[in-house]
Structure formats: structure tokens, C-alpha cells
Amino acid sequence: MAAGARLVRGVASRIGGGRRLLSRCAASKPQATTLKDDNCTAFLRWLQRKAGTQVSSVLDVATSTFGRSLFALEPIQEGDCILEVPYGVQLTQDKLPQEVCMLLDNLVGDTAKVAVLLMMEQNLGHASGWEPYIKSLPCKDQMHNVMFWDLNELQMVRNSSVYNEAIEQREQIKKEFSAVTPVHSLSPSLPDFMVMHWWASPALFYLCVIEIAIFMPRAVSSRAWRTSKGVSLIPFADFLNHDGHSNSILLYDEKKAVSEVIADRNYAVGEQVMIRYGKHSNAVLALNFGFTLSRNIYDQVQTWVDMPDEDLFYMEKLDTWLRHHGPKSEDMFSCNYTKASFVIKEVKFCRGKAVGVPQILRAFFRVFYATSLEELEEMSTEAARGDGRLARRPLENREREIHAHSMLLLHLDNEIQGYFTAIEQLKIANDTASRSVQPFRKQMAKDLLVGELRVLQSSRAWIAIYCETLSIS
Ligand SMILES: C[S@@+](CC[C@H](N)C(=O)[O-])C[C@H]1O[C@@H](n2cnc3c(N)ncnc32)[C@H](O)[C@@H]1O
Numbered sequence: 001m002a003a004g005a006r007l008v009r010g011v012a013s014r015i016g017g018g019r020r021l022l023s024r025c026a027a028s029k030p031q032a033t034t035l036k037d038d039n040c041t042a043f044l045r046w047l048q049r050k051a052g053t054q055v056s057s058v059l060d061v062a063t064s065t066f067g068r069s070l071f072a073l074e075p076i077q078e079g080d081c082i083l084e085v086p087y088g089v090q091l092t093q094d095k096l097p098q099e100v101c102m103l104l105d106n107l108v109g110d111t112a113k114v115a116v117l118l119m120m121e122q123n124l125g126h127a128s129g130w131e132p133y134i135k136s137l138p139c140k141d142q143m144h145n146v147m148f149w150d151l152n153e154l155q156m157v158r159n160s161s162v163y164n165e166a167i168e169q170r171e172q173i174k175k176e177f178s179a180v181t182p183v184h185s186l187s188p189s190l191p192d193f194m195v196m197h198w199w200a201s202p203a204l205f206y207l208c209v210i211e212i213a214i215f216m217p218r219a220v221s222s223r224a225w226r227t228s229k230g231v232s233l234i235p236f237a238d239f240l241n242h243d244g245h246s247n248s249i250l251l252y253d254e255k256k257a258v259s260e261v262i263a264d265r266n267y268a269v270g271e272q273v274m275i276r277y278g279k280h281s282n283a284v285l286a287l288n289f290g291f292t293l294s295r296n297i298y299d300q301v302q303t304w305v306d307m308p309d310e311d312l313f314y315m316e317k318l319d320t321w322l323r324h325h326g327p328k329s330e331d332m333f334s335c336n337y338t339k340a341s342f343v344i345k346e347v348k349f350c351r352g353k354a355v356g357v358p359q360i361l362r363a364f365f366r367v368f369y370a371t372s373l374e375e376l377e378e379m380s381t382e383a384a385r386g387d388g389r390l391a392r393r394p395l396e397n398r399e400r401e402i403h404a405h406s407m408l409l410l411h412l413d414n415e416i417q418g419y420f421t422a423i424e425q426l427k428i429a430n431d432t433a434s435r436s437v438q439p440f441r442k443q444m445a446k447d448l449l450v451g452e453l454r455v456l457q458s459s460r461a462w463i464a465i466y467c468e469t470l471s472i473s
Contacts, residue, residue: 039135040068046132047089047235055236056083059273066241066291067142069272076267083237084258091130091233093117107179110231114224118233133235137223144290144441145222147173153437156426156445159418160452161302162283169287222289225250227259234259242285243274244293250275282448292447299451300345305361305411307338308368313376320376321367324383324390325360340364347458357459363391365404365411375400398470405467412460419453 040061047055059070059082076082093101093113100120104113121128128134140148146157146166157163223238224231237250237259247264267273278284281299282292311317342364347356367390370376375395383390395401426446 039132043132043136044236050129051086051089053084053086055085058082059236061236061239064241064272067138068136068239069241069274070236070239072267072269072271072273075269076263076273078263078265080263082261082263082273084253084256084260085234085237087227087229087232087257087259089235090227090229090259091117091133091235092227092229093231094229096120104179108176110226111224112173112176112179114231114233133233136235144286144438144444145288146286146290146444148290149441150436153441153445156422156437156442157286157448159415159422160283160448162287162448165283165287225259227252228254232259237261240273240275242277242280242289242291244276244280244297246274246276248273248275249278282444282451286444286448290444292444292451294447296447296451297346299455300343301415301452301455302341302343303361303411303415303456304339304341305364307340309338311368313370313373316373316376317368317370320380321364321390324380324388344455344459346455347462354462356455357462359392362405362408363389365408366391366395366401369404369407371400371403398473402467402470405463405470409460409463409467412456412463416453416456416460419449419456423449423453 044061056070058072058074058076058080060073061068062071063069064071070083091114093110096104096113096117097120100116101113104116108116118134121130122134125131146154146162147169149166154163154166224233225237226232234250240250240261248261251260251262252258253260261275263273277289279298280288280296282296283300283302285296286292307318308314342358342361344358344361345356347354349355367376367379370379375397378396379391382393386392395404423446426442426449
């Protein structure tokens with residue numbers, strides 16, 4: 001817990017008591033549109049009983065434009081501990097019967113295990129000790145995670161890496177589904193399993209660089225967090241919505257065995273309290289949480305660059321590149337020998353220095369657009385004299401440096417054109433296929449494409465200025 005946190009309690013005396021309209025909302029935050037409904041009241045009563053302790057005295061559940069949300073019942077001060085959810089009322093894989101756990105071990109990951117636990121509890125109906133919680137979870141129609149989009153909807157984001165990632169995610173879950181089907185008697189349908197898998201996926205974005213060859217972003221998330229107990233569904237805390245600017249995150253106090261949230265600022269009564277799920281781009285939010293932000297400061301683009309394999313020196317370039325390409329921990333790069341992928345962030349200026357266009361992307365263009373073996377030799381020698389990283393400094397030959405960056409500009413221009421076209425197509429949307437697309441998903445696609453386009457344009461602008469400066473100096 002943060003030093004000086006003030007724990008504010010007392011929800012027991014209020015839940016189920018007189019309902020109150022949450023009226024004083026900050027102008028920039030979504031308003032509570034309904035009173036607390038009966039399900040929420042029953043849910044809070046159940047949670048209180050199960051926890052045997054107060055979870056929060058200052059937060060209440062109501063509906064906002066983001067679905068259910070937590071609102072300040074009382075003035076909250078920065079540093080207050082606003083909720084504490086004991087580990088005992090969190091749904092974790094250690095609550096799976098031992099025999100099921102043993103059968104699942106080595107077959108599926110933690111997320112799928114929690115999904116199986118949810119299915120088992122759901123099948124128990126009224127007999128389940130988790131029924132009020134399971135009933136509080138959203139149904140498939142309320143989920144807009146890209147993994148659930150149909151082909152028409154997916155087409156809207158074909159320019160973004162989200163497109164392939166959603167397809168991969170779906171395939172992965174299908175594999176896990178076939179792995180779990182024989183080991184329990186519940187015979188769930190694949191759609192049910194996908195929904196539960198999504199509920200149970202932790203809010204983590206994995207970037208696995210396997211050797212040098214594969215860049216495999218594995219993104220899973222939704223209502224769950226990864227704690228010391230593995231993947232955990234945390235009732236009540238999972239009513240908190242995401243604000244990318246918030247400094248509050250879910251914390252764990254292992255000693256007290258609770259998950260908790262400390263307010264990062266003061267809240268007036270009726271204001272929606274939000275936390276930051278992570279520093280997530282719209283691609284991650286769309287894939288893992290089923291929403292996007294209209295202007296997301298964490299947006300980034302994964303761009304794939306074709307290696308010019310018709311080049312006379314292609315093999316030498318590839319060999320040079322692979323020998324030197326830099327520390328393996330650098331998750332900005334991977335290559336599968338015909339294409340290389342890089343992650344570009346919006347260019348920001350930090351103490352007069354531009355940050356955003358990855359050095360490794362510029363190095364790639366210097367190497368692959370070299371015109372002679374001597375140039376490659378020079379780059380290798382310079383790398384060996386320095387920190388081993390290849391082509392990180394501007395080429396001494398200014399013409400060559402401008403040429404390499406012009407090729408990068410060309411690549412970015414093509415990408416930008418693709419995004420423009422995709423955004424234009426979203427506006428036309430008169431054919432039958434487009435009419436079947438859900439408006440919320442269309443808005444998500446727009447936020448995603450516009451954000452990624454902004455990132456590409458900022459890189460393009462920076463590189464254009466770089467070339468111009470070089471050519472006049
Ligand atoms: C952990 S739950 C939060 C509680 C949720 N609103 C509910 O009704 O149960 C995460 C889900 O809330 C919604 N959400 C959270 N933050 C949001 C935001 N900033 N904009 C839009 N939807 C948001 C998304 O549907 C997301 O999948």
C-alpha cells in the first residue's frame with residue numbers, strides 16, 4: 001500500500017440500504033445514468049458476506065456509458081485506499097478441484113483453467129457459491145473484443161496488426177478448447193468457452209521474442225489480473241473502468257492478502273473512479289478489452305517491411321544484419337527472413353531529442369538499401385568498434401544516408417495511404433457487408449486506424465525533416 005494511504009470503510013452499513021442517485025459527476029467523466037439496480041445490490045450483499053469484511057466504504061456501482069462503473073459515494077482524497085478485495089473472494093485456478101487441475105496441467109494455460117472453473121461454477125447454477133458474481137459478468141453481446149468480430153468487421157482493421165493477432169488469438173483458444181473438452185464433463189460450446197476465456201484473461205501484454213525469428217505479440221486480457229495466485233478474477237475491482245491518464249492501478253498487499261486501489265487524486269461525490277489497466281495502445285485495448293479511446297497517448301504501430309530479396313547483395317545484407325542486429329532483448333524487432341517487423345511510437349520531443357522512430361528501423365534501411373559490399377563492410381567494422389550494434393549512426397556518405405531514409409519515407413507513405421483508404425471506406429459503408437457492422441465496433445475501428453495513422457504521420461514528418469536538413473547542410 002502506498003505510504004500514508006487512508007483506508008476508508010463502511011460499505012456494510014450502506015449496501016442494500018436506501019438507494020441514492022449519483023448525481024455530481026465531473027464534466028469530463030461519463031455520467032451515471034441509472035440507479036444502482038437490484039442485481040448490483042444483491043451482488044454487493046453477497047460479496048460482503050463472502051469476504052467477511054468491508055470491501056469499500058466509498059464506492060458504489062452504477063451504470064455509465066462504459067457499462068457498470070464505480071462511483072464515489074463520499075469525497076475521496078488522494079492517497080485513500082478506496083477498496084480492498086481479499087484473495088479469498090477472488091476466483092483463481094487454485095479453486096479448481098484437484099483432479100480437474102491435474103488433468104488440465106500441461107494441456108492449457110492459467111487462463112483456460114480459470115475459464116474451466118467458471119464453466120463448472122456456472123453449471124452448478126444456484127448451488128454455486130459464485131452465482132451472483134457469475135451473473136454479474138457481461139454476456140457475449142456486450143463484448144466487443146476484436147476476437148469476437150465477424151469477418152466483415154475484421155476487414156475494417158486489416159491494415160493494423162490487430163487483424164492477424166485476433167485471428168491468432170482465436171486459433172489459440174480453439175486449440176485450448178479442444179484440449180479441455182475431453183477432460184471435463186460439461187460439454188461447453190466453443191462460443192461459451194471463448195467468452196469465459198476472455199473473462200479470465202489477465203491484463204498483461206506479452207511480447208515474446210523467440211530467437212531472432214519470430215515476433216509474437218500474445219495479447220490476452222479482460223477482467224482478470226495476474227497475481228501471485230496466477231490469473232485472478234477480482235469481483236468489485238473489475239467494475240473499475242480504464243482511464244489511460246490515471247495513476248491508480250490495482251495493487252497487491254501479500255501480507256494482508258488483498259488486492260487494493262489507492263486514489264491518485266481527489267474525487268467529488270458522484271464522480272466515476274477509474275484506474276489504468278496499463279499503458280495500452282488502442283490495438284491492445286481493442287484486442288483484449290473490447291474498447292478503444294478516441295485519442296490514446298499510448299498508440300503505436302507494428303509495421304512490416306519487406307526485405308528486398310531481389311537485391312544482388314540480399315544474402316550478404318541478411319547475413320550482416322543477422323550477425324549484428326543487436327541485443328536480443330530488443331522487442332522492437334523481429335524478422336522471418338522475408339519481412340521484418342518494427343514497432344513505431346508517436347514521435348515526441350524529449351530534451352530536444354526526437355523519440356519514437358526506432359533506431360533499429362533506420363538501421364535496417366541503412367543496411368538493406370546499401371549499394372555495395374564495401375558499405376556493408378564499413379557498417380560491420382564500425383559496429384565492431386562500437387557497442388556491436390549495426391548501422392546505428394548516420395552514414396558518413398550523406399547521399400547514402402538520404403537514400404536509405406527516402407526508402408523509409410516511401411515505406412511509410414505506402415502505409416499511410418493504406419490507412420487513409422481504410423478510414424475512407426469506413427465512411428462510405430453503404431454496402432450490405434458494412435451495414436451488418438455494429439456501430440460501436442465501427443467506431444473502435446476508426447479510433448484504432450486514426451490513432452495508428454497519427455503515429456505513422458508523426459514518423460513520416462520527422463524523417464522528412466531529417467532528409468531535408470541533410471540535403472541542405
Ligand atoms: C474490467 S471491466 C469494467 C467494468 C465494466 N464496465 C462492466 O460493465 O462490467 C472492463 C470493461 O469495461 C468497459 N470499459 C472499461 N473502460 C472503458 C473505457 N475507457 N471506455 C469504454 N469502455 C470501457 C469495456 O467494455 C471493458 O471490456
